[in-house]
Amino acid sequence: MNFASDNVTGACPEVLQALLAANEGSAMPYGNDPLTEAVEGRLVALFGCDLKAFPVATGTAANALALACLAPPYGAIYCHAEAHINVDECGAPELMTGGAKLVPLAGEAGKLTPETLAAAIHGAGVVHHNQPAAVSLTNETEAGTLYRPEELAALSAVAREHGLKVHLDGARFANAVAALGCSPADLTWRAGVDVLSFGATKNGCLAAEAVVFFDKAAAEAFPYYRKRAGHLFSKMRMISAQLGGYFEDEIWLRNARHANAMARRLAEGLAALPGCSLLHPCEANEVFVAVPAPAIERLREAGFGFYEWAPGQLRLVCAWNTEEADVARFLETAAAALERGDSAAR
Numbered sequence: 296m297n298f299a300s301d302n303v304t305g306a307c308p309e310v311l312q313a314l315l316a317a318n319e320g321s322a323m324p325y326g327n328d329p330l331t332e333a334v335e336g337r338l339v340a341l342f343g344c345d346l347k348a349f350p351v352a353t354g355t356a357a358n359a360l361a362l363a364c365l366a367p368p369y370g371a372i373y374c375h376a377e378a379h380i381n382v383d384e385c386g387a388p389e390l391m392t393g394g395a396k397l398v399p400l401a402g403e404a405g406k407l408t409p410e411t412l413a414a415a416i417h418g419a420g421v422v423h424h425n426q427p428a429a430v431s432l433t434n435e436t437e438a439g440t441l442y443r444p445e446e447l448a449a450l451s452a453v454a455r456e457h458g459l460k461v462h463l464d465g466a467r468f469a470n471a472v473a474a475l476g477c478s479p480a481d482l483t484w485r486a487g488v489d490v491l492s493f494g495a496t497k498n499g500c501l502a503a504e505a506v507v508f509f510d511k512a513a514a515e516a517f518p519y520y521r522k523r524a525g526h527l528f529s530k531m532r533m534i535s536a537q538l539g540g541y542f543e544d545e546i547w548l549r550n551a552r553h554a555n556a557m558a559r560r561l562a563e564g565l566a567a568l569p570g571c572s573l574l575h576p577c578e579a580n581e582v583f584v585a586v587p588a589p590a591i592e593r594l595r596e597a598g599f600g601f602y603e604w605a606p607g608q609l610r611l612v613c614a615w616n617t618e619e620a621d622v623a624r625f626l627e628t629a630a631a632a633l634e635r636g637d638s639a640a641r
């Protein structure tokens with residue numbers, strides 16, 4: 296079983312059903328179809344506000360194109376040093392913004408504080424400096440932790456004070472909503488978020504994300520950036536259909552709740568083992584854990600997939616279809632290795 300990430304899985308049956316249904320008949324291309332129109336309506340209902348929404352097929356496109364709408368080429372975009380936009384997108388945000396500067400900031404457990412953000416913002420009006428334009432936050436964070444609505448609101452307040460727009464990378468937004476049990480609105484526009492990259496691929500779609508603009512004025516140039524980037528799909532309905540299946544009957548929340556529950560079980564089981572300790576609190580569907588090297592070896596031999604983030608430090612991610620039996624087997628394998636004293640070799 297593979298705990299390397301939540302994109303190692305396939306798509307959930309409801310999403311595949313929706314795709315099969317969309318495959319019947321014909322529809323106009325480039326998003327001028329009823330399924331694409333329906334996506335925005337679903338999101339309006341979900342967030343309880345007016346908004347503009349655009350389907351894309353990767354999270355990198357969602358982030359980079361969203362940021363292109365928030366920051367000029369001479370702008371500064373503040374983010375956590377470990378943010379996906381900073382370390383995992385090969386410079387896509389810089390490319391799509393035409394050269395805006397990402398300003399990476401430190402923060403415990405994947406999170407920024409209002410103090411850190413406030414201290415970093417500088418240079419407004421000074422011709423020599425990049426002009427403060429946006430802050431990008433991630434929820435669920437890259438460390439598997441969560442921002443609560445009040446934490447987001449406090450960060451947004453600092454942003455507002457300095458005239459910055461707020462972007463939220465929600466590659467695992469569903470896991471955050473499911474774990475916190477609050478409304479999607481509380482974690483976005485009510486907390487000052489202007490644009491959300493609403494991930495769906497990792498939580499049960501094949502390839503689908505939605506860029507959601509709560510600040511509709513900021514969306515004006517989005518269609519053009521998207522086309523230039525090659526993300527205006529001619530059969531857009533196939534992306535939109537996935538999102539349709541995903542949002543129907545709260546499938547997105549069901550999937551995320553399951554992934555979160557499996558991760559919690561994994562985290563609690565590992566934390567109880569000798570020599571193992573959680574590196575961050577497990578708040579959604581990712582577990583960051585220190586495991587003695589011999590046990591890691593044994594887990595590999597047993598066929599488990601995972602990333603060793605740093606020597607002795609694992610990231611384990613649960614998905615919408617992670618099986619309880621696989622979690623149990625992982626824990627048993629680790630426990631057997633540790634209790635047999637394999638770790639004594641260290």
Ligand SMILES: *Cc1c(COP(=O)(O)O)cnc(C)c1O
Pocket residue numbers: 352353354355356358379380433436437464466467496497
């Ligand atoms: C997976 C992920 C993305 C999107 O990645 P793509 O590979 O471009 O789909 C964006 N942000 C975070 C935090 C992610 O984990």
